[in-house]
Amino acid sequence: MAVQSSVSGLDSHLGYWLRYVSNHVSQAFARKVEARGVTVAEWVLMRHLLDEEPLAPSRLAEHMGMTRGAVSKLANRLVAKSLVVAAANPADGRGQILSLTPAGRALVPELAALADANDAEFFGDLDPDAYATLLDFLTQFVERRGLKSEPVD
Amino acid sequence: MAVQSSVSGLDSHLGYWLRYVSNHVSQAFARKVEARGVTVAEWVLMRHLLDEEPLAPSRLAEHMGMTRGAVSKLANRLVAKSLVVAAANPADGRGQILSLTPAGRALVPELAALADANDAEFFGDLDPDAYATLLDFLTQFVERRGLKSEPVD
DNA sequence: TATTGTTATACTCTATAACTATA
DNA sequence: TATAGTTATAGAGTATAACAATA
Numbered sequence: 001m002a003v004q005s006s007v008s009g010l011d012s013h014l015g016y017w018l019r020y021v022s023n024h025v026s027q028a029f030a031r032k033v034e035a036r037g038v039t040v041a042e043w044v045l046m047r048h049l050l051d052e053e054p055l056a057p058s059r060l061a062e063h064m065g066m067t068r069g070a071v072s073k074l075a076n077r078l079v080a081k082s083l084v085v086a087a088a089n090p091a092d093g094r095g096q097i098l099s100l101t102p103a104g105r106a107l108v109p110e111l112a113a114l115a116d117a118n119d120a121e122f123f124g125d126l127d128p129d130a131y132a133t134l135l136d137f138l139t140q141f142v143e144r145r146g147l148k149s150e151p152v153d
Numbered sequence: 154m155a156v157q158s159s160v161s162g163l164d165s166h167l168g169y170w171l172r173y174v175s176n177h178v179s180q181a182f183a184r185k186v187e188a189r190g191v192t193v194a195e196w197v198l199m200r201h202l203l204d205e206e207p208l209a210p211s212r213l214a215e216h217m218g219m220t221r222g223a224v225s226k227l228a229n230r231l232v233a234k235s236l237v238v239a240a241a242n243p244a245d246g247r248g249q250i251l252s253l254t255p256a257g258r259a260l261v262p263e264l265a266a267l268a269d270a271n272d273a274e275f276f277g278d279l280d281p282d283a284y285a286t287l288l289d290f291l292t293q294f295v296e297r298r299g300l301k302s303e304p305v306d
Numbered sequence: 307t308a309t310t311g312t313t314a315t316a317c318t319c320t321a322t323a324a325c326t327a328t329a
Numbered sequence: 330t331a332t333a334g335t336t337a338t339a340g341a342g343t344a345t346a347a348c349a350a351t352a
Contacts (some may be wrong), residue, residue, distance in 0.1 A: 017291035138170035
C-alpha cells in the first residue's frame with residue numbers, strides 16, 4: 001500500500017465510490033430506457049403518475065424533488081411523446097392535472113421490467129443477505145438523515 | 154401496507170437508493186467546492202494533476218473516463234481561472250501538457266479537506282464496521298465488474 | 307397578495323463528429 | 330493514415346427569475 005498522502009485522494013471517500021457505482025448502474029439503466037424513447041427522469045415522472053393520477057405538476061415537483069419549471073419542461077416532453085396528457089384542473093382555474101395516456105400506461109410496466117433487469121444485471125448475483133443489508137443501510141440512511149430532495153423554489 | 158403492485162416501484166431497486174444517497178452526498182460536496190469557485194469535475198481534474206504532473210489531456214481523459222473534447226473544455230475553464238496551465242509538449246508537436254499553477258496547487262488541499270468534511274458529515278457517525286463493510290463492498294463491486302469510467306467525485 | 311404554471315435564460319456535464327496540425 | 334487536441338453542436342438535467350392567470 002502506498003504511503004498515505006497528506007492530501008486525501010479521490011478514492012478515499014465513501015461518497016466517491018457510492019457515486020462511482022451509482023453512475024454506472026444509472027447510466028446502464030439510462031441506455032436501456034433510451035431504447036424505449038424515454039429518459040430516466042421521464043420514467044420517474046411516469047412511475048409517479050401510475051401511483052397517483054391525475055396529479056398536479058406542483059405535486060410532482062414535490063415528490064420528485066424538482067422545481068416546477070423543471071417538471072413543466074419534463075412534462076412537456078412527455079406530452080409531445082403522447083405518453084402523458086395535461087388537462088385543466090376543474091377545481092382550480094390555475095391548475096393543471098397530468099395523467100398517463102393509454103400508451104404511457106402501457107409503457108410503464110415495460111420500463112419497470114427494465115429497472116428490474118438492470119438491478120438484476122448488477123446485483124443479481126449478490127448474496128441475498130448482502131443485498132438486503134445494503135438496501136437496508138441505504139433506506140435507513142435516508143430515513144435517519146431525513147434526506148429530502150426539496151429544491152427551494 | 155399497500156398491496157404489492159404488479160409493477161415494480163421506484164424504491165424497490167438498489168440502484169434507486171444508491172443514486173438517491175449518492176446524489177445527496179455529491180450535491181452537498183458540489184455546494185462546498187462551489188464556494189471555492191470550482192466544480193466537482195474541476196476538482197477531480199486537479200486532484201489527478203496533483204498525482205501526476207504534467208499530464209496530457211488525452212491521459213486525463215482516460216483517467217477520468219471522459220472524452221478528449223470534454224477534458225479540453227474542462228481544462229479551458231481551469232486555465233481561465235488560472236488554476237491550471239497548458240504548455241506545448243516538447244516531445245510531440247501535437248501534444249499539450251497540463252500542470253497546476255501555484256494557485257491551483259495551493260487549492261487542491263483545501264478541496265481535499267472539503268471532501269474529507271463532506272464524507273465526515275454524511276458518514277462520520279457511522280459504525281466503523283459498517284463504513285468498512287460498505288467501502289469494501291463498493292470497491293470490490295467495481296473490481297469484480299471491471300467498471301471503468303470514473304464518475305465526478 | 308399568494309399560488310400555479312409557463313417561459314426565458316443560463317450553466318454544467320457530456321457525447322458525437324468534424325476539423326487542424328502534426329507524426 | 331493515425332493521433333492529439335480543439336471546436337461546433339446538441340441535448341439532458343436543473344436552477345433562478347420574471348411573468349400571466351387565478352385565487
